Amino acid sequence: MAESDEQYDALGAVYERAKHIPTGLAERATLLSAVGDVRGRSVLDVACGTGFYPRLFHDLGATRIVGVDSAGEMVGYARYVEDREPRGITYAQHDATNLPVLGEFDVVTAVWLLGYADDVRALDVMIDNLTANLAPGGRIVVVVPNPDGDWDLFAQYGRYGYEITRTGPMDVKQPVCVHVLGDPPFDFDSFFWERGVFDEALRRAGLADVTRHPVVLPDDDRGAEFWEPLRTSPSFAVFSAARGES
Numbered sequence: 001m002a003e004s005d006e007q008y009d010a011l012g013a014v015y016e017r018a019k020h021i022p023t024g025l026a027e028r029a030t031l032l033s034a035v036g037d038v039r040g041r042s043v044l045d046v047a048c049g050t051g052f053y054p055r056l057f058h059d060l061g062a063t064r065i066v067g068v069d070s071a072g073e074m075v076g077y078a079r080y081v082e083d084r085e086p087r088g089i090t091y092a093q094h095d096a097t098n099l100p101v102l103g104e105f106d107v108v109t110a111v112w113l114l115g116y117a118d119d120v121r122a123l124d125v126m127i128d129n130l131t132a133n134l135a136p137g138g139r140i141v142v143v144v145p146n147p148d149g150d151w152d153l154f155a156q157y158g159r160y161g162y163e164i165t166r167t168g169p170m171d172v173k174q175p176v177c178v179h180v181l182g183d184p185p186f187d188f189d190s191f192f193w194e195r196g197v198f199d200e201a202l203r204r205a206g207l208a209d210v211t212r213h214p215v216v217l218p219d220d221d222r223g224a225e226f227w228e229p230l231r232t233s234p235s236f237a238v239f240s241a242a243r244g245e246s
């Protein structure tokens with residue numbers, strides 16, 4: 001059933017707020033630095049949510065952009081924005097664990113996807129499916145919950161617009177609730193996996209040049225003291241890896 005415009009406007013206003021709070025700005029700056037110049041490139045964004053990053057990649061010059069997400073509501077919202085402001089982005093509903101080959105893309109991104117894998121086996125399946133969509137020489141860039149964050153510093157994250165609370169015992173992954181402050185506040189679940197899991201999984205998929213990218217802070221006037229907990233202990237980690245040329 002189609003959602004109404006009012007429902008979609010409300011959904012986008014809530015979810016996309018997380019992209020404009022300080023952690024979202026640092027996430028974006030770090031991701032874009034890792035992705036590099038997308039002008040003239042094709043990009044597949046898996047777990048695209050509301051289409052925030054597909055739209056950004058378009059606006060930065062990417063030429064063929066596909067966004068997929070397992071949630072019909074998210075794909076519906078992304079298409080709703082595409083209908084209102086056409087950019088030529090294609091959206092489809094797919095679960096990353098069953099993602100078909102949609103083409104050969106220069107860049108495949110997955111922002112906040114891999115942390116939701118059920119276990120290491122499912123993580124491998126997701127990464128294999130992302131890799132199968134890469135052109136020879138193409139790159140995967142993923143944003144995941146930081147596997148070596150400092151929980152004392154996470155406790156200071158209210159200044160960045162959200163709070164992270166552990167909701168269960170650590171067992172390969174630490175379940176948390178992320179509470180985004182503001183009006184209206186909203187919560188989502190996330191999982192902080194143990195150190196080494198993501199880089200090792202990218203290597204197991206046969207990818208080369210597995211790299212963790214340093215945090216890039218937004219160029220604003222909030223000053224070094226404000227950003228220090230996030231600089232030292234970001235809530236996110238950005239990895240990239242490349243497929244061989246053959």
Ligand SMILES: C[S@@+](CC[C@H](N)C(=O)[O-])C[C@H]1O[C@@H](n2cnc3c(N)ncnc32)[C@H](O)[C@@H]1O
Nearest residue numbers: 047048049052069070071074095096111112116
């Ligand atoms: C925190 S949101 C991030 C959305 C978007 N990447 C962004 O950064 O704005 C996580 C997204 O992952 C999607 N997701 C979770 N598990 C997935 C799966 N197995 N396959 C595809 N998408 C998935 C959810 O539906 C949700 O849209």
